[in-house]
Amino acid sequence: MSTDRFMGFLIGKFPGYSGMMAFCFFFFSTFAYAEPQQVLVEKGEKIFQEICTACHTVGGGVLVGPDLKGVTRRRDLAWLRRFILAPDQMLNEKDPIALALFEEYGIPMPSFGLTEEQVEAIIAYLGAGEPAPAGIPSLYIPTLLIGVLAIVALTFTGLIAGTKRVEVRL
Numbered sequence: 001m002s003t004d005r006f007m008g009f010l011i012g013k014f015p016g017y018s019g020m021m022a023f024c025f026f027f028f029s030t031f032a033y034a035e036p037q038q039v040l041v042e043k044g045e046k047i048f049q050e051i052c053t054a055c056h057t058v059g060g061g062v063l064v065g066p067d068l069k070g071v072t073r074r075r076d077l078a079w080l081r082r083f084i085l086a087p088d089q090m091l092n093e094k095d096p097i098a099l100a101l102f103e104e105y106g107i108p109m110p111s112f113g114l115t116e117e118q119v120e121a122i123i124a125y126l127g128a129g130e131p132a133p134a135g136i137p138s139l140y141i142p143t144l145l146i147g148v149l150a151i152v153a154l155t156f157t158g159l160i161a162g163t164k165r166v167e168v169r170l
């Protein structure tokens with residue numbers, strides 16, 4: 001294919017191509033972020049009510065353990081994940097924050113054998129209403145990857161299928 005004909009080919013496909021891109025962008029950005037976040041927060045709230053409210057409040061003051069309002073801002077996200085997953089292990093490792101909390105509250109927080117997914121949901125619940133942490137949570141990466149792959153596949157489909165002959169005269 002000569003350069004002229006190739007340019008003509010691209011120009012001919014352009015309307016379908018850009019429309020498809022715009023559609024995919026809005027479609028996947030809505031699904032990749034809004035939906036899972038809401039589901040996650042509700043899941044986290046349920047687990048929190050079942051297990052954590054025995055010792056914690058969110059904004060209601062100290063109970064057996066600290067008030068967890070704003071904890072997602074107060075602590076590093078990675079630290080929070082590790083602590084909720086296995087607080088006893090963090091004490092064993094002499095994590096300075098865990099040690100200080102233990103000293104302050106007098107009893108260690110037990111490990112509940114939660115899965116990483118459950119911990120992620122609890123953190124989403126605790127962080128709801130707080131400014132979103134920077135970066136893409138690992139939970140969204142599969143959705144994003146599928147989105148990108150679908151965009152690439154649809155783009156090629158659009159390039160091949162959408163036809164409109166354009167003659168370029170120089």
Ligand code: HEC
Pocket residue numbers: 047048051052053054055056064065066068071075080083084087098101102103105106107108109110112122
């Ligand atoms: C039996 C009481 C108890 C239960 C149930 C409990 N915790 Fe705790 N939690 C504590 C105590 C006590 C501390 C203070 C740290 C320590 O003494 O080891 C703490 C500390 C924390 C911290 C650190 C707070 C900070 O200021 O950094 C987080 C986060 C936390 N808990 C989350 C949870 C979550 C999420 C659950 C439910 C899955 C939960 N806790 C269930 C007693 C509990």
